[in-house]
Amino acid sequence: MPGSHRRKRAVFIINSLAGGGAERIMTTLLRASGPWRDRYDISLVLLDRERGAYPVPDWVDVIEFDSRHRLLPGVLALRRLLAELRPEVTLSFLTRANVSNIAATWGTQTTCIISERVNSSAHFGGRMRALASKLLLRLSYPRADHVIAVSDGVAQDLVRNFAVRSNRISIIPNPVDHALIETLGAKPMVPPVEGEFVAATGRLVPNKNFAMLIEAFAQSGLPGSLVILGEGPERRRLEAQIARFGLQGRVRLPGFVDNPFAILKRATLFALPSNAEGFPNGLVEAMACGLPVVATNCASGPSEILLDRAREAVQGLVPCAAGAVVPTNDPHAFAEALRLVHDPAMRALRGAAASAITRKFDIVPTTGRYWETIEKIVTASRRPPFSAHGSGIATSGQVS
Template identity: 40%
Template sequence: MNRHNSIAFIINSLEGGGAERVMCNLLSIMESFFTQHQIDVYLILLDAVPEAHQCPAYVNKITLKTDGNLLQGYRQLKPLLRQLSPSLSLSFLTRSNMLNVVLSHQLGYQAVISERVNTSSHFPGGLKDTISKAMVKATYPKAHRVMAVSEGVKADLIQNFNVKEDRVQTVYNPYDIEAIHKRADESVTDLPQNAYIIGTGRLVKNKNFSLLIDAYAKSDVPEDLVILGQGDQEGALKEQVARLGLNERVHFLGFKSNPYPYIKQARYFVSTSNAEGFPNAIVEAMCLGKAVVATNCESGPAEILSGEYPLHITQFTPSKYGCLCPVNDATAVANAMDFLNAPTELARYSAKSTERAQAFSNEIFRQKMMACLELTPGAEDTAYVPAG
């Protein structure tokens, strides 16, 4: 028998983003278990903002109006959780995690928190960041269990935030490979006419698209470069492209709710981030059989592309499943791009991507989630049955 009659899931919002998408995927993947065992499932959103993701219909969704304020979150969440009386609550993202832990000790339920980013990199400096890190250090160790999205995130929590190793479990994000392929087959009207390589993500400093552009300019890549995404660095990046005389070859196609047709048609995928929690875009590209070039940032790329953590490199390194480069090294990224100019290497790493993607399937995620939430499968739960 399972000990849980009701479970609450808490996240800041369902705005566009990787954590929000994974939360909805989690609820879909676990639907058959929760419904079979008649567990009441609540999804609590702290902020009333436009939603880019949809949770499954079986979930009881409750939206608060905390406007991003931690104190308001505490005032509104406490009476709600007291009323719902869950035996367990799982939260995503820092603000939700801190509230979940504090309230679990006051209300007597188990708090499981999921850390989606490399916490040290996420709060690099300044007074506000210093306060946030101190609050994380005060709350996270008191969680019943911590789910880390990568081994790098796990190591950071243990080394820098006093979380005990036996309380942390790594659970990689889930990927529905069949669904990604299906969406990649949708038709789009703005594909470049020339062959191209691609990078995707928010156009912000941490994603370091300026490095991608510099490396592209240094390389002998014959294809064009496509960049998908939007953000406050867009103007500066376009100026950089113009300065390098690449206006005819670099295409900014904006944010795409379905990036997969663009990735599918690309020759290969490049990620030049300074920091990640677990880079969804890399695995999604691998699900589509795309070879990958990535910087060896904290956290995730090394685990995905080499199967190892930690991994220290000083130059472009062809790894087991993809091409790794030191962070902020344009020459190394250019070398990796030139390496994939060879059709034999491109074909070899495309095949390795397809192989590696299997390690991030929905079923493996479901098994890890069952263990983390201490759910006991019955005979009917031994196989994963997709929702719908």
């Protein structure tokens, strides 16, 4: 636990605080880090100058660059700053911030910790630019002092495909602020949604596969509407698909919403149609709102959260206490699962089970695991290098 020692400096790094799951988790983590203020001066570096969607505690020193989404300017600016601040440790979220963190701390006394939020192999796909990104990760990620993965699937992907040694990985899921979700969930819905509805959240991008969800909803015959919260480049394509299915007025795309919890609290169930996730924040936060869920068995996270099983061990449509897990990109199976989980006789029980599962991700113990890992790695980095033969990936913040 925090004690009365000389304060060190910890620098957190992320691309920006524009709307997104990783950005929200970064501010959640910082907000819960107050008990460590007597041990650390805490700074937050934003690589890009963008309008922030999430507030930062006023005791966190915020430094904003203007890298314009480019890697090299961010690396150079960050290296200059770290030379001035001389922090004991850095912790970064998101790929570009992670690579910048590794490059800026290379050859210094600063302990470099990165957090991988996505299943990188599934996230990047197979295009030429994606292949270049994968190569950059394979060259850089093994040079971090430690990697925090948000799920076992993400951790295994780092070991198999990006040459990260297993003894340099800890698995810590994203924190869930139940008290804040309850407070925000009690507020009025903006925008208001009338009647019964299925909810989904996420950026409107191909990997989230909302096109499949719209098709499944059309096949399901469920009453009411489908509300997809989020914005992104797929909007026009999705709007055209909604028109083709004749679902105007029944499928709504309200865009980015400041308070999604007020809407989630009033939904019938939650749908996660993704082809790839790291740790599905939207799924867990919807479960914390007491919603039963239908989720694809994507890489990574849903099967671990809902079934406590590896993705590879799950085949077909699998009902569970909190809802159902279905194969990826299968609208027929997803429609069947929507009908199953929509059943009013079981909906309340499934919602209660979903909420109970999320308690293991509560903000206080999860934030504690982050800081325990930070302090262990800072201490370990002052000793001889890690053994080349790790004893395995560490869980619950434990370092092998």
